[in-house]
């Protein structure tokens with residue numbers, strides 16, 4: 552099933568999850584450095600102090616990308632490396648690191664796809680209120696403008712934010728992610744400022760950039776557990792809370808009325824002009840897809856803990872997510888029909904399984920991951936046939952890495968990392984993905 556000519560095949564990572572050396576060469580600490588160094592918050596007390604040591608081993612990792620035949624590499628830039636205090640004086644060593652990485656990617660024939668924010672807010676800005684402060688949109692635009700002026704042209708694909716919903720829900724409602732707040736009244740303020748920051752960064756790019764910029768969202772299709780009215784109502788609420796929450800303001804310039812009602816008194820009165828900023832047109836949408844969500848009656852409870860009722864006969868990943876490739880097709884068709892068929896890249900798709908250990912001779916027989924990826928890639932081919940403007944795919948992740956509050960206990964990589972000695976081993980899924988890329992999907 553060959554994919555269209557020019558379909559872009561890649562893999563993705565994020566700075567705090569792979570780089571290590573979070574304070575090296577003048578870098579400023581992030582909220583994830585603080586979160587990991589706060590006892591009891593991350594599995595096993597794991598931190599990003601070393602991670603995959605990518606800050607020092609990046610040439611070796613680019614060699615791995617060449618071995619995979621990657622056409623593009625999605626990575627994130629650590630704001631605190633570039634602006635240690637979040638604003639003000641730039642750190643040339645931090646900018647130099649990303650400039651060298653980008654130059655060597657281009658040398659290798661790999662198109663860089665840079666994410667400006669993948670959850671690692673400079674701690675100095677969190678001390679000034681972080682995303683709760685309306686000034687955060689200006690702080691972000693200042694950072695974005697600095698990086699655009701340094702790297703645009705060599706980087707031709709930019710995304711502003713990675714998954715603002717997870718930043719809001721994990722960082723300010725459940726508290727499972729940095730900065731670990733649990734406050735219903737903070738959540739909509741943070742979400743709105745993230746969206747304003749996105750809009751200001753896009754406007755900054757239109758002033759100086761010459762290529763393409765987008766937004767990355769996590770979308771998770773919601774299906775009612777039964778046809779009972781209370782299950783259908785709960786499903787609509789869950790859909791409003793996760794999926795329409797950011798898509799509607801960015802593509803339609805207004806919030807979903809169901810969402811506003813759910814927050815009730817916790818929903819502030821936002822200036823109408825903010826929505827004009829937020830809906831500044833983008834060039835493409837990045838969708839991170841992992842699983843679906845079956846929804847039962849929530850009895851009007853809010854906030855909504857994402858329940859995952861077990862589906863008989865389903866396969867589950869190590870993060871407790873049902874393997875459900877149909878949800879990816881349903882999601883892509885929903886985006887196509889509701890939001891005018893924007894150009895879409897799957898910017899993350901992958902799974903954590905209990906991989907077998909590295910075998911003698913250096914192999915990791917991760918058949919479950921290969922099967923997960925194969926099922927989802929086959930669905931993409933159908934989505935294109937059904938009219939979705941799907942431009943490319945990034946497997947999550949290039950490397951096993953720090954899975955946030957799970958620490959190093961969950962492995963998503965196409966490449967195994969032995970954290971005791973930083974040895975990289977290409978897994979069977981990585982070798983298989985290399986064949987998919989080489990055949991432009993023909994071998995699926």
Ligand SMILES: OC[C@@H]1[C@@H](O)[C@H](O)[C@@H](O)c2nc(CNc3ccccc3)cn21
Nearest residue numbers: 565713714717769839841899947954963
């Ligand atoms: O969990 C795997 C990856 C993670 O390593 C990435 O940094 C992040 O971008 C990412 N997002 C999701 C999906 N989003 C999500 C949805 C509900 C709860 C938690 C995460 C999965 N992943």
